[in-house]
Amino acid sequence: MSATVATTVPRRSRHAHGRSATLAGTGTLVRFMLRRDRIKLPAWVGGMGLYVVYIGAALPVLAPTEEDLAAVTPMLEQPVGRMFTGPAYGMDSPTYETFFAGGYAPYLFLIAALMSIMLVTRHLRVEEQTGRAELVRANVTGRHAPLTAALVVALITNAVAAVVVSVLAMAYGFGAEGSWLVGVGTGTTGLAFAGVAAVTVQLAEHSRSAAGMAGAVLAGAYVLRALGDMAAVGGSALSWVSPLGWPAQTAPYVLDRWWPLLLHLALAVAGAVAAYALQARRDLGAGLLSARPGAPYARPALGTPLGLAARLQRGAVIGWGVGILAIGAVDGAFTDVMADSVESMPAAVQEMFGMEALVNGYLAFLAVFTGYLTAAYVVFAVQGLRSEEGSGRAEAVLATSTSRTAWVGSHLLVIAAGAALISVVTGLGTGLAVATVMDDWALLGEVLWAHLNLLPAVLVVLGLCAVLFGWAPPLLAPVGWAVVGLMIFVGNFGELLDLPDWIASLSPLSHPAQIPAEEFAAGPLVVLAALAVVGVALGLLGFRRREVQAR
Amino acid sequence: MSGSAPVISASGLVKTFGKTRALDGLDLEVAQGEVHGYLGPNGAGKSTTMRVLLGMLRPDEGRVRMLGGDPWADAVALHARLAYVPGDVELWPNLTGGEAIDLLARLRGHFDRARRDELCERFQLDPTKKARTYSKGNRQKVALISALASDVELLLLDEPTAGLDPLMEVVFQQAIREAKEAGRTVLLSSHILAQVEVLADRISIVRQGTVVETGSLRDLRHMTRTTVIADLGRPADGLGRLAGVHELTTDEDGQVRFQVDGDHVDEVVRALAPLGVRALVAHPPTLEQLLMRHYGDAVEPRDEPVEVAR
Numbered sequence: 001m002s003a004t005v006a007t008t009v010p011r012r013s014r015h016a017h018g019r020s021a022t023l024a025g026t027g028t029l030v031r032f033m034l035r036r037d038r039i040k041l042p043a044w045v046g047g048m049g050l051y052v053v054y055i056g057a058a059l060p061v062l063a064p065t066e067e068d069l070a071a072v073t074p075m076l077e078q079p080v081g082r083m084f085t086g087p088a089y090g091m092d093s094p095t096y097e098t099f100f101a102g103g104y105a106p107y108l109f110l111i112a113a114l115m116s117i118m119l120v121t122r123h124l125r126v127e128e129q130t131g132r133a134e135l136v137r138a139n140v141t142g143r144h145a146p147l148t149a150a151l152v153v154a155l156i157t158n159a160v161a162a163v164v165v166s167v168l169a170m171a172y173g174f175g176a177e178g179s180w181l182v183g184v185g186t187g188t189t190g191l192a193f194a195g196v197a198a199v200t201v202q203l204a205e206h207s208r209s210a211a212g213m214a215g216a217v218l219a220g221a222y223v224l225r226a227l228g229d230m231a232a233v234g235g236s237a238l239s240w241v242s243p244l245g246w247p248a249q250t251a252p253y254v255l256d257r258w259w260p261l262l263l264h265l266a267l268a269v270a271g272a273v274a275a276y277a278l279q280a281r282r283d284l285g286a287g288l289l290s291a292r293p294g295a296p297y298a299r300p301a302l303g304t305p306l307g308l309a310a311r312l313q314r315g316a317v318i319g320w321g322v323g324i325l326a327i328g329a330v331d332g333a334f335t336d337v338m339a340d341s342v343e344s345m346p347a348a349v350q351e352m353f354g355m356e357a358l359v360n361g362y363l364a365f366l367a368v369f370t371g372y373l374t375a376a377y378v379v380f381a382v383q384g385l386r387s388e389e390g391s392g393r394a395e396a397v398l399a400t401s402t403s404r405t406a407w408v409g410s411h412l413l414v415i416a417a418g419a420a421l422i423s424v425v426t427g428l429g430t431g432l433a434v435a436t437v438m439d440d441w442a443l444l445g446e447v448l449w450a451h452l453n454l455l456p457a458v459l460v461v462l463g464l465c466a467v468l469f470g471w472a473p474p475l476l477a478p479v480g481w482a483v484v485g486l487m488i489f490v491g492n493f494g495e496l497l498d499l500p501d502w503i504a505s506l507s508p509l510s511h512p513a514q515i516p517a518e519e520f521a522a523g524p525l526v527v528l529a530a531l532a533v534v535g536v537a538l539g540l541l542g543f544r545r546r547e548v549q550a551r
Numbered sequence: 552m553s554g555s556a557p558v559i560s561a562s563g564l565v566k567t568f569g570k571t572r573a574l575d576g577l578d579l580e581v582a583q584g585e586v587h588g589y590l591g592p593n594g595a596g597k598s599t600t601m602r603v604l605l606g607m608l609r610p611d612e613g614r615v616r617m618l619g620g621d622p623w624a625d626a627v628a629l630h631a632r633l634a635y636v637p638g639d640v641e642l643w644p645n646l647t648g649g650e651a652i653d654l655l656a657r658l659r660g661h662f663d664r665a666r667r668d669e670l671c672e673r674f675q676l677d678p679t680k681k682a683r684t685y686s687k688g689n690r691q692k693v694a695l696i697s698a699l700a701s702d703v704e705l706l707l708l709d710e711p712t713a714g715l716d717p718l719m720e721v722v723f724q725q726a727i728r729e730a731k732e733a734g735r736t737v738l739l740s741s742h743i744l745a746q747v748e749v750l751a752d753r754i755s756i757v758r759q760g761t762v763v764e765t766g767s768l769r770d771l772r773h774m775t776r777t778t779v780i781a782d783l784g785r786p787a788d789g790l791g792r793l794a795g796v797h798e799l800t801t802d803e804d805g806q807v808r809f810q811v812d813g814d815h816v817d818e819v820v821r822a823l824a825p826l827g828v829r830a831l832v833a834h835p836p837t838l839e840q841l842l843m844r845h846y847g848d849a850v851e852p853r854d855e856p857v858e859v860a861r
């Protein structure tokens with residue numbers, strides 16, 4: 001018996017030094033990650049499920065018979081519609097299922113991509129950055145175990161999402177194969193972006209830059225798909241370059257083809273392979289993109305709370321600003337396409353963009369679109385205060401003779417200025433694009449004015465975030481993002497889905513006049529601005545009274 | 552230490568986080584111009600005390616005065632007169648170390664640019680590196696340099712040497728002596744007795760949110776016990792009978808091992824001398840040993856925690 005022991009033990013340990021050693025502990029880590037995410041992941045997947053349920057229920061309300069759908073389909077079929085949704089397969093004779101796949105499924109793909117990027121970044125780069133990965137790796141955990149575990153968790157989550165989406169779509173009587181295509185397409189989109197994020201977490205040393213790089217890939221995919229699908233019904237070459245184009249190219253309920261999803265799997269595998277290779281070449285905690293030497297001394301501006309806030313918020317303003325400007329300018333450049341199609345559009349569509357001239361309605365919508373993106377920037381930027389506080393950096397500043405009011409106040413001031421800057425620049429950029437394609441320079445001023453008109457509404461979101469930060473900091477992220485989600489929902493689907501007024505009125509963007517479709521009205525702006533100021537004041541008061549939190 | 556009012560005086564501080572009583576009737580007094588060692592095992596309440604002194608936390612009960620003011624109500628005015636180094640320094644990842652040093656010092660008020668450069672040199676910190684590339688020790692150096700270059704009356708240092716290598720610890724000790732010579736008061740927390748011993752005029756030992764001992768090192772000598780391991784040429788039978796010697800053992804090859812109370816070291820060294828000492832090692836007690844002997848605390852082996860579970 002002792003002989004058996006003597007022969008098996010060395011063999012097993014020799015094995016452990018081989019390839020499998022780098023994966024040791026993967027199973028434990030998978031369970032650990034699933035446990036840490038036991039709220040987050042079900043919330044994401046549940047959110048996707050609810051979305052399908054809501055759309056499935058709303059479509060028959062919107063168009064009581066499938067024939068009624070024909071009246072609304074031009075919205076998806078026109079170039080601008082295709083830009084926002086997809087290649088518009090089957091929109092010549094729409095049914096509930098093709099309308100669901102053509103108009104609403106693309107948002108599922110986006111959500112799955114975002115979920116996967118955040119999942120991978122959270123479990124890999126954030127862990128390394130905080131040093132928690134070091135604690136884990138010091139145990140019997142192989143070098144590749146965390147990466148493998150994160151990918152396995154992404155696989156599990158996206159598989160569950162695929163099943164949930166497919167089953168719920170089938171529950172509305174949508175065709176089985178098409179429903180599986182929508183669901184599985186959602187899952188494989190998630191996997192592909194998990195692969196992308198697995199690479200970016202190797203490159204950047206900081207979780208925000210890692211997530212930002214992956215987000216930039218997603219944004220690039222969105223733009224390529226938008227341009228590609230705009231070019232022709234059924235998409236064009238550019239659509240095929242974009243990972244967001246592939247799930248739409250399965251043409252669920254129309255062509256029902258599976259093979260475009262193989263491209264997702266190939267991207268996911270390529271990403272994973274690259275991530276393993278890159279990981280083997282770097283130290284724990286390090287990134288592959290190294291930092292250049294910087295200033296040995298601080299410039300004079302960096303010696304006041306306002307100077308610090310400006311420096312810390314700078315990146316976010318530039319990043320968001322460039323993105324929002326780009327989207328605004330591209331959308332603006334399609335105004336003439338909108339104008340050309342005015343005559344061919346049915347009443348229901350005209351209603352969606354406002355009662356008056358469709359072009360004016362479209363320009364007003366562009367301003368609203370910028371409005372909710374700017375509101376998203378505001379929520380993101382105020383969350384920076386939370387991470388300053390949680391990391392202890394706020395404490396270091398507040399331990400100097402910087403008052404709490406000065407610290408929060410200067411951040412809020414910089415964020416407000418950032419939002420104003422984004423509005424002005426995007427208004428100008430969009431206006432320029434509109435004026436050029438329409439050959440009417442008066443439109444430049446109108447579009448700029450439409451953007452500025454919405455600024456007080458965006459600042460209400462800042463006021464709300466300030467109140468949350470001052471009085472209930474844990475609610476800042478959930479409530480802040482919920483409000484942005486609501487604004488987008490109301491802005492995109494409000495009139496289409498015939499939402500009750502009280503829901504629409506929850507969005508601050510619903511209150512200002514829809515310039516240039518409506519006449520300017522000062523009343524709502526005064527109220528909104530006052531709300532913003534009261535919110536900020538309350539927030540400052542709250543932060544003075546509460547304790548400064550640390551890890 | 553006489554005459555002038557204490558720089559810090561806290562009495563009966565209670566601070567709870569849910570069910571945890573982080574501070575449980577804590578009394579602390581720090582006199583003008585002294586280096587005060589604030590010693591306690593992990594989780595004893597040292598950082599919580601610092602955060603109350605900074606007005607980041609409001610105590611549930613008790614009274615605190617610092618530099619003649621109320622830490623919560625007069626925070627801004629008091630902060631102009633002190634510098635704080637947190638236990639776990641986090642910096643802005645895209646600012647360089649040099650920028651962070653200047654920023655914090657300027658936000659405090661007056662600082663000495665020449666002294667700042669000199670400290671960078673002595674601590675061997677490259678101020679042009681982005682903070683995201685710094686190790687824990689380097690981040691700690693940034694906070695320390697900024698604090699030491701500031702023109703303040705009081706330094707609140709929360710485990711400032713936890714990430715420093717031994718060479719840098721010597722630099723740190725020298726810098727603290729200079730601060731003391733310049734008339735500054737220093738509150739220096741640590742969970743390692745030996746680190747505080749070399750610097751502190753007085754020590755307060757905190758355990759489970761209460762200060763259990765306070766006094767000069769000499770006052771605390773009775774609490775400490777040095778472990779001695781000696782290689783002797785002659786039998787050491789007499790040693791065991793000396794006052795203050797405990798747990799004497801001798802192994803086959805003549806190595807003796809015993810513990811000696813802090814206030815009897817002198818007699819024991821005399822008694823060892825004629826026994827033909829070939830090698831001698833003396834260990835100072837760890838804080839955990841000390842607390843265990845006096846309060847029966849369980850020893851947690853957690854000097855530098857690098858592993859989570861075993």
Ligand SMILES: Nc1ncnc2c1ncn2[C@@H]1O[C@H](COP(=O)(O)OP(=O)(O)O)[C@@H](O)[C@H]1O
Binds near residue numbers: 551597
């Ligand atoms: N913000 C907090 N929330 C909950 N518990 C805390 C918080 N801060 C400290 N504690 C708890 O209070 C106790 C004392 O912590 P701390 O003051 O950090 O100890 P030390 O600095 O001496 O290691 C510990 O049990 C710790 O877990």
Ligand SMILES: [Mg+2]
Binds near residue numbers: 594598638709710
């Ligand atoms: Mg501590």
